[in-house]
Amino acid sequence: MVEFDVAEFIRNLEVNGPPTDPRPGLDTAALVGADPSLARVRVEDVAIDGPHGAVVARIYTGSTADPVDGLVWVHGGGFVGGSLDMPEAHWVSLYIASRGVPVMSVDYRKALHGVKYPVPVDDVLAAWKWAAGPDRPLGVDAERLHLGGASAGANLSTAVAQRLRDEGAAGPRSLVLVYPLLHAELPALSDELRAALDENPPPVRFTPGVVRGFNTNYAGEPLGKARYAFPADGDLAGLPPILIVNAEADEMRASGEDFGAKLAALRHPHSSRTALGTQHGYLDLPGDPSARRTLDDLIEWIADAESPHDAGGALT
16 A cells, blocks of 8 residues: 655645546536435525634525524545535535525635644634624524534534633534544554455545644644644543544544544543445535435434433444
8 A cells, every 4th residue: 555645745735726526416506406405505605704814604594494403514625625615515515404404614724835723723713603693694593503524624623612612602512523533643443443444445545644644734743732733632521412423444433433432431422423334535425325324314413412312333
């Protein structure tokens, strides 16, 4: 196995910009054609004042007149990639909003051209505070807002929850984290995870060296110095209930599983699950059965946020 060259990948992004996604059928019209229920979602782009300038976000509202809960959602991309147009942001938000939960999908400044932690966290925090503000842009009260994201977006969401806790500010009703990266250094892989990787090898391997490369680019050295950069290494007390959904054949599953184990040791309300047959980034596959099941599970979790949650299980 040849290790992915993180430094070269980041240099290419800085010089050439993000690559064009070659997959057809990712525009809104094609997504609606494949799933007509998405047509009832209204989409609005917004710009939010933040400490580093405008934070770009997109609001998705369905046909529910008085929604009960809302979600602030943050895409992934190794802190250097991704956008509001990627399926992990756009299709995910369309799908969840079409099922009655309005969504604000948040973009953030990437760790490119000298941008470092805490800038991306600051952007997401500013967006959260606006969504939870008195104008109620999602049509729900602040105490019914949930926060979450995928991969690096899960990291940023958890960091925001920790900062809100430490500021004494109202935080999210729950956190929803999909294939999260939450550690400065990738925890050791279990034998079960190694077997899953051998059986279903991903096209890109997120080895400890690759993860360290992305994390160092984001937070600098030494990795442990930034208080909120890697939430699993910080204080987990006082966070809201947390849903963790890991991909089965994904080195980052080690991060999600270790985080879940830490929550279990604290007897913190959470559910830590594995989506069987999946690899990292599977929410970027519109209509994929595993992706749809995960989103349905997120919606069910959000609707049931006041009830006790199980401490584990697998999504099949």
